[in-house]
Amino acid sequence: MKFIRETLDNGLEIVAECNPAAYSTAVGFFVQAGSRDEADAVAGVSHFLEHMAFKGTPRRTADDVNRRFDEIGAHYNACTSEESTIFYAAVLPEYQDAAVELLGDILRPSLRTEDFDTEKQVILEEIRMYEDLPPFGADDKCRAAYFGAHPLGRSVLGTIESITHLTAEAMRAYHASRYTPGNVTLVSTGRVDFDALVRAARRVCGHWEPRASRRARADAVPCRRFEVLRKPGATQQYAVELAPGPGAKLDDRYAAKLLATVLGDDTGSRLYWELVEPGLAENASLTHCEFEDAGAMMTYLCCEPDDAVENLQRIRDVYRRVRAEGVAPDEIEQAKNKVRSRIVLSSERPRGRLFVVGSDWTYRRAYCSVADDLAAVAQVTPDEIHAVLAHYPLDASATVTIGPLAEVAPPR
Amino acid sequence: MTKVHWIGSAPPSPLPSPPIPTRMPLCHARETPVNETIHSHIFPNGLVLVAEPMPALQSAAFTFLVPAGCAYDPTDRGGLSGFACELVLRGAGPRDSRQLVLDLDRLGVERSESIHDAHTGFGGVMLAEHLADALAIYADVLRRPHLPAEHLEAVRHVMVQEYQAVEDEPAQKVMIELRRRFYPNPWGRPCQGDLAAIHATSLDDIKSFYKRNYHAGGTILGVAGRFEWNDLVDTVGELFGDWPAGANGLADHAPCRIARDHLDYDSQQTQIGIAYPSVPYRDDRYFEAWGAVGVLSGGMSARLFTEVRERRGLCYSIYAVCHSLRHVGGVFCYAGTSAERAQETLDVTLGELTRLARGVEPSELDRLKARIKSALIMQQESSSARGTNIARDWHHLGRARSLDEVSRRIDALSCQSINGYLAANPPGDFTVVTLGPRPLEVPQ
Numbered sequence: 001m002k003f004i005r006e007t008l009d010n011g012l013e014i015v016a017e018c019n020p021a022a023y024s025t026a027v028g029f030f031v032q033a034g035s036r037d038e039a040d041a042v043a044g045v046s047h048f049l050e051h052m053a054f055k056g057t058p059r060r061t062a063d064d065v066n067r068r069f070d071e072i073g074a075h076y077n078a079c080t081s082e083e084s085t086i087f088y089a090a091v092l093p094e095y096q097d098a099a100v101e102l103l104g105d106i107l108r109p110s111l112r113t114e115d116f117d118t119e120k121q122v123i124l125e126e127i128r129m130y131e132d133l134p135p136f137g138a139d140d141k142c143r144a145a146y147f148g149a150h151p152l153g154r155s156v157l158g159t160i161e162s163i164t165h166l167t168a169e170a171m172r173a174y175h176a177s178r179y180t181p182g183n184v185t186l187v188s189t190g191r192v193d194f195d196a197l198v199r200a201a202r203r204v205c206g207h208w209e210p211r212a213s214r215r216a217r218a219d220a221v222p223c224r225r226f227e228v229l230r231k232p233g234a235t236q237q238y239a240v241e242l243a244p245g246p247g248a249k250l251d252d253r254y255a256a257k258l259l260a261t262v263l264g265d266d267t268g269s270r271l272y273w274e275l276v277e278p279g280l281a282e283n284a285s286l287t288h289c290e291f292e293d294a295g296a297m298m299t300y301l302c303c304e305p306d307d308a309v310e311n312l313q314r315i316r317d318v319y320r321r322v323r324a325e326g327v328a329p330d331e332i333e334q335a336k337n338k339v340r341s342r343i344v345l346s347s348e349r350p351r352g353r354l355f356v357v358g359s360d361w362t363y364r365r366a367y368c369s370v371a372d373d374l375a376a377v378a379q380v381t382p383d384e385i386h387a388v389l390a391h392y393p394l395d396a397s398a399t400v401t402i403g404p405l406a407e408v409a410p411p412r
Numbered sequence: 413m414t415k416v417h418w419i420g421s422a423p424p425s426p427l428p429s430p431p432i433p434t435r436m437p438l439c440h441a442r443e444t445p446v447n448e449t450i451h452s453h454i455f456p457n458g459l460v461l462v463a464e465p466m467p468a469l470q471s472a473a474f475t476f477l478v479p480a481g482c483a484y485d486p487t488d489r490g491g492l493s494g495f496a497c498e499l500v501l502r503g504a505g506p507r508d509s510r511q512l513v514l515d516l517d518r519l520g521v522e523r524s525e526s527i528h529d530a531h532t533g534f535g536g537v538m539l540a541e542h543l544a545d546a547l548a549i550y551a552d553v554l555r556r557p558h559l560p561a562e563h564l565e566a567v568r569h570v571m572v573q574e575y576q577a578v579e580d581e582p583a584q585k586v587m588i589e590l591r592r593r594f595y596p597n598p599w600g601r602p603c604q605g606d607l608a609a610i611h612a613t614s615l616d617d618i619k620s621f622y623k624r625n626y627h628a629g630g631t632i633l634g635v636a637g638r639f640e641w642n643d644l645v646d647t648v649g650e651l652f653g654d655w656p657a658g659a660n661g662l663a664d665h666a667p668c669r670i671a672r673d674h675l676d677y678d679s680q681q682t683q684i685g686i687a688y689p690s691v692p693y694r695d696d697r698y699f700e701a702w703g704a705v706g707v708l709s710g711g712m713s714a715r716l717f718t719e720v721r722e723r724r725g726l727c728y729s730i731y732a733v734c735h736s737l738r739h740v741g742g743v744f745c746y747a748g749t750s751a752e753r754a755q756e757t758l759d760v761t762l763g764e765l766t767r768l769a770r771g772v773e774p775s776e777l778d779r780l781k782a783r784i785k786s787a788l789i790m791q792q793e794s795s796s797a798r799g800t801n802i803a804r805d806w807h808h809l810g811r812a813r814s815l816d817e818v819s820r821r822i823d824a825l826s827c828q829s830i831n832g833y834l835a836a837n838p839p840g841d842f843t844v845v846t847l848g849p850r851p852l853e854v855p856q
Contacts, residue, residue: 021468024790054712062722063713070711070779073786092786121725121753128680128750129728134580233678235579268517273510279569282577302577334517341520341539345471349793 003357003367004194010210011182014201015361017353017369022190025096026350027197028088029103030185030358033178035082035158036151037215042166044158045174047080048123052171053087053106054078055115062115065106072098075351082152083292084362090351093191097200100186104204107179116168124164127157134302135238136231138402145225146242146398150218152291180211187358190350220294222396226410229402236282237308237403238301241315244392245288245295248363253290254376255384256392260288260297261335262327262385263318263394268334270318275303281311286394292363297394305405312399316411319394326386336377343373450802450812451641453648457657458629461648462802462812464636466795472637473537473795475803476550479630479660480532480621482603488612491571491605492621495613497525497532498570500622502563505552509563512549521546527603529595529737530662530807531632532625537796540638544647551651554626564615571613575604582683583729583748586675586847590685590744593673594843596666599737627658634803637795664737671843674851682754682848684747686761688839690734692741693808699821700833701734705743706780707772707830708732708764713779715764720747726757732765738808743839751849758852762842769838771831784822 005015033046055062069076069089076089076099087106089099131137140155147153158166186201188194222244246253264271264286275284281303289296303311346352347370360368368376401408452462485492502509516523519542526533534553536546578584592600633652635644668689677683690701709716709732716730727749735744745765749757791797805812844854 023793024786063718066711066713066718066722067775067779070713071782073782073784075786075790090786090790092789095786118723118725122721122728125681125726125749125753126728129583129748132582132679132681134577235576236573267523268513272513276570277509277566279566279571279573282570282573302573304573304576334514337518337520341522344539345522345537345796348469348471348795349790 006198014186016188016192017357018192025093025190026090026354027099027188028354031085032183033085035154035156043162050078050080050085053109056110057105100200113168136402138240138400142240142400148223150220180213181208189353217293225398227400228408234403237305239401241299241397241399243297243394243397245297247295248290255380255388256288258335260286262331309409313411460632462806471795472540472543473799475634475800476534477531477632477803480625481528481530482601483529483598490609495618496621498567500557503558505556571610586683586685590845593671594687628655629657629659632803632806634799636798665739670841672854673845675847677847681748682751685845686745687742687843690741690743693736700830703825703830705734707776765839
């Protein structure tokens with residue numbers, strides 16, 4: 001396993017973890033463009049642009065793009081989040097060049113107005129789909145409540161209104177400002193031919209003009225809120241809570257992940273024993289989310305409406321108790337075993353490693369092998385977990401609950 | 413919370429993943445080594461062990477298919493299989509409920525349970541060195557569960573919660589209702605059961621279900637990943653060799669049904685589910701049927717995605733998959749779109765299904781083969797899917813297909829063979845179920 005990197009003259013970075021024993025190669029373009037980079041007038045443009053990349057380039061029609069991906073047998077997708085847009089494909093090693101060539105090409109899409117208008121309908125359908133799906137937008141609303149005016153409070157999808165009013169011209173301007181070589185990292189994992197990777201990247205992306213592009217960064221000032229949204233047609237009551245947590249650049253993120261596992265993993269965690277195993281909730285979990293300049297601990301609850309108030313109180317009590325009494329050594333060991341096992345299992349596929357290697361590099365400009373990650377988890381001490389508990393109060397949260405209830409009493 | 417939005421949606425299908433040919437022709441593999449060994453052993457009590465070594469991996473995965481699927485739920489006890497599955501995990505052998513979860517966590521076992529029509533599945537994936545210890549815990553779970561009375565109400569709550577959660581998932585709900593109307597009883601039943609039955613279920617019901625359905629006869633254990641075959645046979649023999657045999661076969665020969673239905677639902681989008689008869693996995697023509705569906709819905713250049721989403725922007729999510737019982741099969745198709753565009757979506761989708769009878773093009777088949785080729789090689793990078801696939805193969809065929817055999821079948825797929833199949837079996841007799849604010853017109 002070897003880590004190599006290279007930077008093109010225009011600033012585009014290339015990083016790779018080469019594993020000659022792998023069956024496949026994964027390649028991905030990580031673009032620093034997400035909802036946090038948008039202005040109100042173009043809310044949702046990053047995600048819409050991700051779709052438009054597949055609608056054709058000066059050299060290819062939309063059909064050509066889809067056909068070519070399938071011809072090389074690629075397992076490919078693209079996704080947009082608050083901070084990045086990622087285009088990736090997993091292919092057999094002989095198609096590495098073809099994959100880089102195709103992905104690089106669609107990063108310079110034609111953005112034809114006619115395609116823009118058709119795809120707008122697909123985006124609107126995607127928004128409506130999420131409006132019909134639990135938690136019915138409560139996650140977006142909670143992020144807005146928690147982050148307030150901080151750019152991380154913005155919705156990735158945008159709204160029916162913002163998308164309806166978005167113009168192709170505004171998208172072209174956004175593309176020019178964000179898809180600059182300096183904002184793009186080409187990441188590859190699995191059986192990588194690194195020299196060929198660099199050659200292909202130079203061929204496809206070498207002529208991209210450098211252009212200054214910056215991201216507004218700010219300290220997040222978490223807001224405490226409690227909001228109740230009524231959705232009469234829903235059967236279950238849902239709640240999303242956000243509380244402070246370490247960001248992507250802080251070393252205590254490992255301790256935060258272990259803490260989240262102890263408290264809110266799918267099985268065997270405190271929330272599991274308190275709420276899920278007794279059948280009081282369909283789902284009750286805690287996860288750690290990291291961003292460039294902020295982090296958060298997210299609680300998710302789904303239960304019958306009649307139990308919602310008591311369940312929110314039970315969760316709050318679990319958090320208070322752990323803050324007062326700490327975490328037991330065997331709970332930490334348990335969590336370490338689970339996290340270590342997951343790290344290994346998710347690393348077996350090159351496309352699993354791609355996202356880890358890519359986010360390590362784009363967030364921290366660091367490379368961590370699987371062994372490094374396992375060691376980092378093993379080394380976390382109880383004191384470090386207790387420091388996270390003290391530093392990031394889990395009850396200092398914004399909560400949004402949605403479901404049939406018109407009123408929900410906040411936990412005490 | 414980092415809610416990422418993908419351009420291509422994975423099908424949110426409640427159906428078990430369709431049995432697909434899971435091996436690829438050696439001639440395409442070039443220098444990529446393709447593993448072709450599948451071991452199997454049938455113990456005297458009927459338990460089948462089928463296993464594929466993947467020595468390059470650090471992990472191992474297992475899947476028990478126990479003949480305790482929801483088709484075995486008594487008519488007035490829908491969901492009983494789910495009760496049993498929940499309750500066997502609430503303490504077994506020397507461990508109480510809590511210790512059981514703690515010990516599986518200690519071994520780093522990522523577990524999953526699933527109720528299918530014919531089986532209840534218990535799966536786990538973990539670092540290979542913990543495989544034997546994990547299997548020992550599952551020997552207790554399957555053979556020596558406590559079925560504790562004091563957990564009955566908690567399990568009932570879990571069942572109610574799961575039932576209610578589906579009510580809020582329209583895309584899942586429409587496919588459940590589609591399946592219920594398409595397959596002959598009891599094969600289309602939802603594993604969530606029904607509320608009245610969930611409230612009426614007693615501990616005695618669960619105990620007798622356990623007794624009837626949890627036994628070595630008809631149970632298949634699939635294992636994939638890093639292990640030594642001889643050691644594995646010994647381990648499984650020690651743990652399960654004296655598990656009583658038992659038998660509880662249930663035939664699924666009855667034909668599928670044609671139905672049209674609309675369910676009122678308060679939502680922005682209308683959910684469309686379409687099913688039509690196809691051949692089962694064991695049928696000689698299955699590969700042709702499956703290839704045709706691949707042209708319809710495999711990759712983003714496939715017909716449904718291209719015509720419904722890319723050209724017309726009618727929906728975000730659309731797919732079609734093959735599904736198979738042992739003797740009956742079907743193609744299940746899903747689309748979700750705004751109520752006002754739903755009629756056009758249904759019309760265009762049915763149009764594409766019907767047009768399929770006119771045949772597939774060589775370039776479509778080439779792309780399909782390319783996708784399968786890489787999918788099959790990439791399957792060897794992860795143990796979890798393989799264990800399930802070989803176990804399911806055994807359920808359908810009474811054996812796991814050899815690499816050579818599947819290679820020949822894939823190689824033999826041609827436009828001519830697929831089109832011949834389609835001419836003789838044109839998609840039709842559609843069962844259509846919609847869920848949303850208004851019913852749609854379904855052409856006769």
